[in-house]
Amino acid sequence: MELPLLAALREDGSIDPDLDPKFDGEILLLLFRKMVFLRALDEKGQHLQRAGRIGFYIGAAGQEAAEIGSGFALRKGDWVFPSYRDQGAALMHGYPLPSLVGQLFGNSKDLTKGKQMPNHWCDRALCIVSVSSPVATQLPQAVGAAYAARMRGEKTAVIGYFGDGGSSTGEFHAAMNFAGVFRTPNVFFCSNNQYAISTPFARQTASGSVAAKAAAYGIEGVRVDGNDVLAVYTVTRRAMERASEGSGPTLVEAVTYRMGSHSTSDDQARYRSAEEVEEWGRKDPIRRYGGWLKKKGLLTDQDEAEASSSAREEVQRAVAACESAPPVPRESLVEDVYAEMPWHLSEQLEWIREPIAR
Amino acid sequence: MELPLLAALREDGSIDPDLDPKFDGEILLLLFRKMVFLRALDEKGQHLQRAGRIGFYIGAAGQEAAEIGSGFALRKGDWVFPSYRDQGAALMHGYPLPSLVGQLFGNSKDLTKGKQMPNHWCDRALCIVSVSSPVATQLPQAVGAAYAARMRGEKTAVIGYFGDGGSSTGEFHAAMNFAGVFRTPNVFFCSNNQYAISTPFARQTASGSVAAKAAAYGIEGVRVDGNDVLAVYTVTRRAMERASEGSGPTLVEAVTYRMGSHSTSDDQARYRSAEEVEEWGRKDPIRRYGGWLKKKGLLTDQDEAEASSSAREEVQRAVAACESAPPVPRESLVEDVYAEMPWHLSEQLEWIREPIAR
Amino acid sequence: MTAMTLVQAINDALALEMERDPRVVLLGEDIGKNGGVFRATEGLWARFGPDRVIDTPLAEQGIVGMAIGMALNGLRPVAEIQFSDFIYPAFDQIVSELAKFRYRSAGQFTAPVVIRTPTGGGIKGGHYHSQSPEAYFIHTAGLKVVMPSTPADAKGLLASAVRDPDPVIFLEPKALYRTAKGEVPEGDFTVPLGKARIARAGEDVTIVTYGAMVQVAEEAAALAVKEGINPEVIDLRTLWPMDIEAVIRSVERTGRAVVLHEAPRTCGFGAEISALVQEKAFLHLKAPVARVTGFDTPFPYSLEKLYIPDAGRLLGAIRAAVDF
Amino acid sequence: MTAMTLVQAINDALALEMERDPRVVLLGEDIGKNGGVFRATEGLWARFGPDRVIDTPLAEQGIVGMAIGMALNGLRPVAEIQFSDFIYPAFDQIVSELAKFRYRSAGQFTAPVVIRTPTGGGIKGGHYHSQSPEAYFIHTAGLKVVMPSTPADAKGLLASAVRDPDPVIFLEPKALYRTAKGEVPEGDFTVPLGKARIARAGEDVTIVTYGAMVQVAEEAAALAVKEGINPEVIDLRTLWPMDIEAVIRSVERTGRAVVLHEAPRTCGFGAEISALVQEKAFLHLKAPVARVTGFDTPFPYSLEKLYIPDAGRLLGAIRAAVDF
Ligand SMILES: Cc1ncc(C[n+]2csc(CCOP(=O)(O)OP(=O)(O)O)c2C)c(N)n1
Ligand SMILES: Cc1ncc(C[n+]2csc(CCOP(=O)(O)OP(=O)(O)O)c2C)c(N)n1
Ligand SMILES: [Mg+2]
Numbered sequence A, B: 001m002e003l004p005l006l007a008a009l010r011e012d013g014s015i016d017p018d019l020d021p022k023f024d025g026e027i028l029l030l031l032f033r034k035m036v037f038l039r040a041l042d043e044k045g046q047h048l049q050r051a052g053r054i055g056f057y058i059g060a061a062g063q064e065a066a067e068i069g070s071g072f073a074l075r076k077g078d079w080v081f082p083s084y085r086d087q088g089a090a091l092m093h094g095y096p097l098p099s100l101v102g103q104l105f106g107n108s109k110d111l112t113k114g115k116q117m118p119n120h121w122c123d124r125a126l127c128i129v130s131v132s133s134p135v136a137t138q139l140p141q142a143v144g145a146a147y148a149a150r151m152r153g154e155k156t157a158v159i160g161y162f163g164d165g166g167s168s169t170g171e172f173h174a175a176m177n178f179a180g181v182f183r184t185p186n187v188f189f190c191s192n193n194q195y196a197i198s199t200p201f202a203r204q205t206a207s208g209s210v211a212a213k214a215a216a217y218g219i220e221g222v223r224v225d226g227n228d229v230l231a232v233y234t235v236t237r238r239a240m241e242r243a244s245e246g247s248g249p250t251l252v253e254a255v256t257y258r259m260g261s262h263s264t265s266d267d268q269a270r271y272r273s274a275e276e277v278e279e280w281g282r283k284d285p286i287r288r289y290g291g292w293l294k295k296k297g298l299l300t301d302q303d304e305a306e307a308s309s310s311a312r313e314e315v316q317r318a319v320a321a322c323e324s325a326p327p328v329p330r331e332s333l334v335e336d337v338y339a340e341m342p343w344h345l346s347e348q349l350e351w352i353r354e355p356i357a358r
Numbered sequence C, D: 001m002t003a004m005t006l007v008q009a010i011n012d013a014l015a016l017e018m019e020r021d022p023r024v025v026l027l028g029e030d031i032g033k034n035g036g037v038f039r040a041t042e043g044l045w046a047r048f049g050p051d052r053v054i055d056t057p058l059a060e061q062g063i064v065g066m067a068i069g070m071a072l073n074g075l076r077p078v079a080e081i082q083f084s085d086f087i088y089p090a091f092d093q094i095v096s097e098l099a100k101f102r103y104r105s106a107g108q109f110t111a112p113v114v115i116r117t118p119t120g121g122g123i124k125g126g127h128y129h130s131q132s133p134e135a136y137f138i139h140t141a142g143l144k145v146v147m148p149s150t151p152a153d154a155k156g157l158l159a160s161a162v163r164d165p166d167p168v169i170f171l172e173p174k175a176l177y178r179t180a181k182g183e184v185p186e187g188d189f190t191v192p193l194g195k196a197r198i199a200r201a202g203e204d205v206t207i208v209t210y211g212a213m214v215q216v217a218e219e220a221a222a223l224a225v226k227e228g229i230n231p232e233v234i235d236l237r238t239l240w241p242m243d244i245e246a247v248i249r250s251v252e253r254t255g256r257a258v259v260l261h262e263a264p265r266t267c268g269f270g271a272e273i274s275a276l277v278q279e280k281a282f283l284h285l286k287a288p289v290a291r292v293t294g295f296d297t298p299f300p301y302s303l304e305k306l307y308i309p310d311a312g313r314l315l316g317a318i319r320a321a322v323d324f
C-alpha cells in the first residue's frame, strides 16, 4: 500500500489546488528568503567549524523546504521537540538568531551556558524543547507534552521532528503506539533525507517508506515531497490543525535529501556517489522554489542575489556579536544539576575553585 | 487493510481445503491428546502453586490450539525462542516432561539448578532457548540466531514466541525491522490472547491487529484463528518452510484468548467480566477441535475422558518423580556466572560455606 | 494516626497528592482498573478517572518518555514501573533524558517526574522480580533516589518526592509491602528528602542501611546486644543525595561501620558509602568499613534465602568489626 | 613490531580475528562501507564482505539483541556501539540478557559477545559523545569490562576478548584513538584478561587508573618526582574482574592509594577500588584512599577541560596522600 507522494509546485509555475496554501506574494517570498537564510546560516556554521571557531556543526542543506515549510506551519503555543538538524524549523517558530549563534559558541552568550554541543539549543518561552543527541528520544516526550496540553484543554498541538534513521528506534515505536492509543494532539515529522550518516534508507527498513508505518499504530500517515515548501507547509499545517482539533495524531514523512555530509565530522564521499548527489542537487528545494516563483514573476535574479547577501550579512552580524563574548563561569560546571546544589556538588566546586599549583 | 482471519475447522466437520494439513486420523488424534495434555499440565501447575508446593505458575488455558499447532509445525533443528507461556510448544518440540516439571520445583531435578522461576526452562540440545521474564527480549535474539543458521547454510528456521503486549516493546520493533532488512529465516509467532495481564488489546495498540504491523517492516503478516489447531499448524508450517527456503520472515498472529488469569499471582475477575470469559469459553479450542473430530467419527466421549485421565496420570507421575528430590547445592549460587569462577566469587563462596553461628 | 501496611501508605500518599494537586497524574502498566499488580494504586482509577490514572501499553521507554513530556509541560507525573527489574528498557530515557534536562537546558526545562517501582527480593521472584538497581541511578547525576523502610516514611517520602522539583527514583521494598505495618499520620504529611533516620541508637558500631534491610539490621543488633555489642542503625531513607552528616557523625562516635544492602556488592552503593566514610572519618576508624551485601550473581530463585543478607551474616560482620 | 595508533591496533585485531575464525562477525551502525565513524573497521567490509561486516539499522537494542542470538547459535559477534553514550537503548539486552544467559540456563546457553564502544571525553563531544559508563557494567554480574590504554594492549586485549567464553564490554578511549601511538607486535598477539600492567614503578603512592587517564597519571607522576615523591602507576587494563593482587601488593608497599578515573565520582568504579583497598590493606594504609574523578554532573561541552581530571588535580591528591 504505497502512499502517494504529495507535491504542490508544478513545473509550469502553477500549483496543485488541493495543496495550495493560498499565500499572497509577500508570504511566498518570505518563505523563499527564509530558505535562503537557512542555507546561508548552515554554510557559515560549517565555515566556523572548519576555521576552528566552533567545535561542530550540523547543516540541513537540501532540506530547507522541509524545515521552513513545516516550521511556518506551527502556531504560537505549539510545542516543538526538535532534533539536532532542525534549526530551520526553530527559527520559523521564533527562535532568535542571536540565541542560536550564541549556542554555537557555548560562551556567555549561550543561554544554555555552554552545557551542550552546537545544534543542541532550546527556548522555554517558545516551547522549543532542549535538543539531545540520542536519536528519537524526544518522540515519546512529545506524546506526554501533548497529553498535558490536551488535559488543560489547550487547543495546541505538539510536533516531534526526527529522521529516517530515527524510525528504527524503540522510542519511535513507543511514541507512535502511545499516540495511537491515547489519540494525543501530535504530529511526528520525519525528514527522510535518505541517510542515517552512511546508512541508506533501503538499509534502514524494508517498509519502503516511513509514512507506511503509521498504519501499524492506527494513526494517519502522509508522504509529502520534502523539497516542495508549499506542499510541506500545507500537509503539516493540516496535520497540526487536525491534532489540536482532537482528530488524532499524524505521521508526516517529508521525502528529501541530505545534500551535504551528515555533520562536520562526516565525509559523505566515503559512502555515496557523486552522481547520486548531483542528481538530487538538481532537485535542490531552493532552486526549485525559486524557479517556480520566477515563473510566477514574483522573483528576479536580483531579489535572489539580494536575499542571500543580506542573509549572509545578518548571520555575520550575529556571529560578530557573539564570538568574542567571555567564556561561561567555571562554577556553571556544577550548577543546574539539581534545583538546589547538594553537599557533594558544593564539595566538588572546591576542585575547581582552588587554583592548583603546577 | 484488515487481514483475513484464517480458519480451517468448519462447524460441519469439514475443513477449508486451502488450510488442510492432510493429516491421517492418528495425527489428528495425537494433536487432540496433546491439547488435552497441556490443559491437564497447566491445571496441575496451578494446583501445585495453590498448595504451596511450587512458587509460581503460568498456564495457557484457552491457547492450546496455538501452542500445540505451532509447536507441531517445528522441524528438528529449528530454534525456538519461547516466552514463559509456551510450555506447550516446547513439549511439541521434544522438551521432556520430566525436565519441565523438574524446573517447576527448582531442585536437583531441575537441569537449570533452580536458577529461575517456574516457566523459565530451556534445553540446549533441542535448541529451545532459555526463557526470560522481560517481555519480547527474545525477538531480536531470534533474528541473530536465524542469521547465524543461514550463514552456515543450514536449512532451518527460527521461531520467536511472544504476546500481544510484547508487540508494544522496542524489542519487537527492532526485531521485525532487522528481520525485514536482513530477510532472516524467522517466524514471529504472536499469541494474541487479548490481554497483557489486565490490559486489553484495544488499549495495547490502535492498529486493530498485530499482523497488520508486518507491513511496517516489509515482512509477511498472517492472521490465523488461534483456537483452530489445524489452521495454526498449516500457517506456521508454511511460514517456517518459507523462512528456511530463504523467502523471508513472517509475522503470525494467532487470535486466541487467555481463559484463565495471567498467572497464579493474578486475579482476572478484577478487570474483566464473567460474560466475556464465558463467551470465549464457548470457543474453547479443545472443545471445538474435539467436536470436529467427533463429527468426523474420529473421537468418542470415552476417548476424550481417557485422554484427560491418562494426561493427569502422566503429569502426576512426573511430579511424584521430582517433588522430593534434594535441593540444589548451596555452591550453585555462585556458579555459572562466568566460565571460570573469578576471585571475587570464590571469596563470596565463603559467605555461605562458613556456617554462621546464631 | 492509623495503622497501615507500607503499600497502603503508598496508596494513601498517591490519593492525597492527587487530591491536593490536579497536575499529579499516574501512568504505568495495569495500574488502572487492576490497581497495580501490588495494588499500590487500588481505587485511584475509580476515584480520579482514566485520564489521571493511565493504563499504558507495555513499553517502559514509552512510560518514562511520556512522563518526561508531561512534566516538561506542567504536569506532575508519577510513573509506575511494574518491577524495577523491568526499568531497563527505560534506562536511556532515564539516564540520557530525565536526569539531564535541567542541566542541558541550563534550567530552562525541568522534568519533575517520580518513578515508583517495587524493588528487592523476598517474594521468590527469581532473576527478574527481585533486583535492587539503586546503584545504577545513584551513579547517574541529576537523579534523586529514595527508599523507605516504614509505612510512615513511605507516605511522607513519596509526598515529598511528588512535590520535589527534581526527578526522583522511588524504590519500594516489595518484601515490606504487606509485612511492614505501622502507625501513619493521617492527611497531609511529608518526610524531607535527604534526611536519614536513626532506627536504633548505639555506640559500638554504625550499621548503614535502607529499605528492607533495616529490619535485618535491627534483628542483628538485637543479637549483638546479647554479646555486649550495641550497634547504631541508620536508615538512610534518601539514598542520594545521602545524609552524609548523619553517617559521619555516627561513625566518628562508634569508630566502626558496616554497610548493609541487598544489591550485588561490586560497585554497589555500599562501595560509595565505604569510600566516603574512610575519606571523611579515616582517623576515627578502628576497623575497615565492612560491606554485607547480595552476591555478584544474578538473583537466584531456589537459593534466594541464601542470597539475601540475613541477621547471621550481618552479625558476623559486626563481630569482625568489633574484634578487628 | 610496527608503530600503530590505538585505532589502527583495534582494526588490526579485528582483521586478524576475522582471518583466524570464520565465526567472527562485526555488526553496528556505519561500520561497513564507511568503516565506522572512527574508522575502526576501515577496510574490513571490502575485505570480508557485507555478510560478516554488517551495517545495521539505527537500533542499539537490535544490535545487541541480534549479537546475542548470533552468539547463542555459534557465531562470535563483535558489536560496535557508535558511542558508549548510545549504549543505553541496549541496556536491557545487556543487563537482563547478555549478562545472565549462562547463569539462568546453568551453563546450557552462553553468549560470548564483545561489545566495542568508544568511551570518554576529549573530543568536545558534550553530554552524549563523552561519557564513561564503566560502573554500570562493572555492577552487572556476568560481564567482563576491559579498557586499554596503549595500542599494543588494545590489540592484545581485543583479541583475548573475542576468544573469551564470556561477554566482554570493550571500552575504547576515543581520546587516544589517534593520539596514542606505539609499537605493536605483528600477527597473532593476545594480552590476557584480568592482568593489570605496572605502567610506572614507584614506592610512595599507588595510582590506580585505566584508559585515557593512564597518561594523566604518568604526567602527574613526573611532576611528583620533582617534589621527591615517587608514585607507582597501575593500568588495570581489565576493569572487572580486576587484578586485585596487583593493586593490593602495591598498596601494601606504598601505604597510599589514589584512584583516578574520568567517570562521575559517586558510585563510580573508584568507590569500589577504594572500598576493596581499605578492606584488604587497612593496616597498611597511611592515608585514606583518595579519588580523583569526573564531576557528578552530565559531561559538559564548554568546560570539558575542567571536567576531565588533569595532572594538576591528581598531583594535589598525591600531595595530600603523602602529607596526610
Ligand atoms: C541512539 C543513538 N544511536 C546512535 C547515534 C549516532 N548518530 C547520530 S546521528 C545518526 C544518524 C541519524 O539519522 P537520521 O535519524 O536519519 O537523522 P539525520 O541525521 O539524517 O537527520 C546516528 C547513528 C545517536 N545519536 N543516537
Ligand atoms: C519489559 C517488561 N515489562 C513488564 C513486565 C511485566 N509483565 C509480565 S507479563 C506481562 C504482560 C505480557 O502480556 P503479553 O505480551 O500479551 O503476553 P501474555 O502474558 O498475554 O502471554 C507484563 C506486563 C515484563 N515481564 N517485562
Ligand atoms: Mg536521515
Ligand SMILES: [Mg+2]
Binding pocket: B163, B164, B165, B191, B192, B193, B194, B195, B196, B197
Ligand atoms: Mg497477551
